Amino acid sequence: MQSAMASTPRVSLPSGRGKRDQWVFDTYRDRLSRKYVLLQDPIAPNNRAIAIAHRCLTVYGLEEPSESIFKWMEAYALFAKEIPSLTGMMLIDYAPYEEGDGKVFWFPNADGVDIPVVTAKYTLWANLKQERSGTPKKIARLINEDAAESQTAKTPFHAWTSIHAWSGFQENWGGDEEAENGLYNQGGSQAGVAPTYWCVKRLDPSIRVVTPDELIWRIRMTHRPEQTRAVLELSRTNE
Secondary structure, eight states: OBOEEOOOOOOOOOOSBTTBOOOOSGGGTTOTTHHHHHHHOTTSHHHHHHHHHHTTOOEEEEEEOSSOGGGOHHHHHHHHHHOTTOOEEEEEESSSTTTTTTOEEEEEOTTSOEEEEEEOOEEEOTTOOOTTEEOHHHHHHHHHHHHHHHHHHTOOOOOEEEEOTTOOBOOOOSSOGGGGBOOTTSTTOBOTHHHHHHHHHTSOTTOBOOOHHHHHHHHHHHHSHHHHHHHHHHHHHHO
């Protein structure tokens, strides 16, 4: 069984629009010319993809501030095709971050190799009462339950957790899952790494925490074994 917990890799590049330094493609959703825009607009994701590729980024994190993460298939397909070094994409919705429920979508790159888009399954987020979001104790319980269910069913378990950077938590090792909720930067609360550590410490020993890159490769090897072996063999040959 495998589970990965990691903050989403983010991409920040100059957008040419004042102080904004990030660009997301939600504004293209309802435009009839969106295919042209994705291909031609000088600040469109396509051109950012090329810039990112030149910087040799292999795992691309996307944030989707939209009604549904499933409306953007054209853009995902474009990223997969236009970034030669892309290993995979890790996707969150805007709220809740874990709306995708860990689903994986596949898009071919320019060589016909399938690239996965892996949605977040859980979110470490204080005071948010969603089914798969909450405190370190709650998220650890959910991961342990899903991993145990997967083991019983003899199916692979690969999932990742988005860490809400502005959630404050209070360290509490008692039985109440809600007792860890706090306010960001208030009352001695902690955010980011510490709450993530508290969650990891509660995971079953059989669950392995891996890097985003390793998670992507494990997903590819599980679901596209022949393609993945061929890609790895080609990489060794070219070294």
